[in-house]
Ligand SMILES: Nc1ncnc2c1ncn2[C@@H]1O[C@H](COP(=O)(O)OP(=O)(O)OP(=O)(O)O)[C@@H](O)[C@H]1O
């Protein structure tokens with residue numbers, strides 16, 4: 001199927017390849033025989049941010065090809081694929097990928113739709129984390145106390161107090177659906193202000209953490225940590241004085257990198273690597289996912305008390321150092 005081309009035909013082959021005749025077409029000099037075909041179903045924005053040229057070129061050298069899935073054709077009529085990489089929303093796609101998974105057990109679906117669904121709900125996302133067996137590690141992992149409000153925010157105020165939640169609380173949409181709305185977060189300083197919020201919500205205790213958070217990117221067995229700016233501590237004085245509910249922006253987005261900031265070491269010190277590796281391993285098993293990141297904060301004033309506040313499926317990996325090589329190695333190990 002493949003031929004090693006004389007230099008004269010190289011331009012033609014390169015054009016064929018650039019026009020998408022790759023993956024089963026001509027092998028370019030320096031490229032290995034095709035080893036793995038990765039079909040992908042991503043939004044245009046995600047495809048642009050994740051499937052950058054450097055990743056495709058490095059992958060192709062290892063015989064790994066990325067092939068776009070045509071959403072207007074039956075998935076089973078496409079391929080054959082070794083891996084299907086996907087991040088699309090909506091019940092229709094979920095049905096397609098679940099049906100495909102049943103009919104093609106030989107194909108690695110990254111990641112199983114049921115596992116993704118679990119972390120698209122901010123309650124089930126964090127269930128089981130506090131029970132993880134990390135005893136022999138140099139850190140302790142917790143989840144902030146939280147409560148789900150499905151309807152009638154007004155009565156939730158009494159329930160929150162009865163549940164022992166301490167204000168201020170971070171109010172987060174219960175469902176994550178990829179829209180900006182699922183990232184609209186609020187700080188509620190007093191119980192009366194909860195009536196202004198729109199359920200379904202999760203109310204999560206705010207944990208002081210010095211204004212820096214850690215994003216732990218997980219790609220299979222590989223982890224990489226970055227620091228991001230976060231919400232500042234809330235003093236007792238502020239708690240006593242401030243009332244109401246306040247929406248806040250996406251304070252820890254990629255633009256909020258704190259990796260090169262001059263920070264208090266007790267706040268900025270990364271969680272111990274063995275601890276993170278053990279946590280990532282336990283979470284891979286608990287969640288059944290291979291592509292996710294973990295948002296962690298260190299309890300202010302502690303050395304190794306950490307809280308997991310959020311877990312994201314197939315996050316913005318292009319912000320992870322050396323992501324191209326990490327993914328080439330990840331896929332190469334599957335071949
Ligand atoms: N319980 C908490 N205590 C202190 N700060 C918090 C807490 N929950 C969230 N935050 C702050 O709000 C930010 C966003 O929270 P979270 O990550 O849960 O929202 P998100 O919409 O899922 O964000 P993304 O998916 O973009 O990471 C966190 O990075 C942190 O700065």
Ligand SMILES: O=P(O)(O)O[C@H]1[C@H](O)[C@H](O)[C@H](OP(=O)(O)O)[C@@H](OP(=O)(O)O)[C@@H]1O
Nearest residue numbers: 176178179253254293312313314315316317
């Ligand atoms: O800074 P990160 O990589 O965490 O930003 C992610 C974010 O955590 C969520 O995973 C977003 O996905 P949704 O939760 O589905 O909105 C990612 O958006 P995406 O368009 O890249 O999938 C952010 O990159």
Ligand SMILES: [Mg+2]
Nearest residue numbers: 252295310311
């Ligand atoms: Mg987050």
Ligand SMILES: [Mg+2]
Nearest residue numbers: 176310311312
């Ligand atoms: Mg999130």
